[in-house]
Amino acid sequence: MIKFTVITLFREAIEPYLKASMMWKATEKGLAEFDFVNLRDFGLGPHKSVDDTPYGGGDGMLLRCEPVFAAIESVKEKDPQAKVILPTPVGEIWTQEIARRFARVSDVPTQHYIILCPHYEGYDERILSIVDYKISLGKYVLTGGELPALIIIDSIVRLIPGVLGGEQSAEIESFSNGDNLEYPQYTRPEDFRGMKVPEVLLSGNHGEIAKWREKHSGNA
Numbered sequence: 367m368i369k370f371t372v373i374t375l376f377r378e379a380i381e382p383y384l385k386a387s388m389m390w391k392a393t394e395k396g397l398a399e400f401d402f403v404n405l406r407d408f409g410l411g412p413h414k415s416v417d418d419t420p421y422g423g424g425d426g427m428l429l430r431c432e433p434v435f436a437a438i439e440s441v442k443e444k445d446p447q448a449k450v451i452l453p454t455p456v457g458e459i460w461t462q463e464i465a466r467r468f469a470r471v472s473d474v475p476t477q478h479y480i481i482l483c484p485h486y487e488g489y490d491e492r493i494l495s496i497v498d499y500k501i502s503l504g505k506y507v508l509t510g511g512e513l514p515a516l517i518i519i520d521s522i523v524r525l526i527p528g529v530l531g532g533e534q535s536a537e538i539e540s541f542s543n544g545d546n547l548e549y550p551q552y553t554r555p556e557d558f559r560g561m562k563v564p565e566v567l568l569s570g571n572h573g574e575i576a577k578w579r580e581k582h583s584g585n586a
């Protein structure tokens with residue numbers, strides 16, 4: 367089983383998605399587990415502050431070390447083997463191959479990932495010292511780490527055997543082998559507004575179908 371503990375200020379932005387569709391199916395089957403830690407619970411002072419202005423000046427606020435370290439350490443007290451993921455522009459670009467690597471269940475009973483959702487202008491650089499994996503989803507900036515957390519979780523969970531259903535569902539799709547793109551697919555009706563399903567797919571000739579699919583598979 368793979369467990370995810372999400373450290374966030376906005377649990378309500380994440381939880382509904384994890385209770386639907388394949389994420390719900392994964393939890394029902396005991397293949398995945400989702401937990402949340404409210405970063406505000408570890409905030410400082412009467413207002414439970416988690417951010418402050420940057421040294422040296424500049425716009426925006428930064429996540430402080432103290433609440434972040436305390437939140438992560440509260441999880442690691444129960445599971446010292448848990449690995450910390452931080453969505454950040456300076457991280458490794460997330461790919462299907464990396465997701466597949468994260469989805470491989472190790473010899474421990476539960477593979478546990480802690481995902482820290484950053485906010486504000488950024489985070490104190492010293493937070494990186496407690497992070498195991500720095501992950502970037504691309505060359506753009508979001509207002510917080512909740513969407514990246516969902517993308518990381520979804521892309522991992524769907525690769526856990528038994529989640530998608532079909533044995534080959536995750537093996538033949540786009541990016542399952544480097545930069546490959548999956549072949550075009552069709553379902554009923556055979557003719558929709560003059561757009562017809564290729565005849566070879568209706569032939570029942572599995573050898574010719576395989577050749578057609580290989581020919582029409584592409585590379586990114």
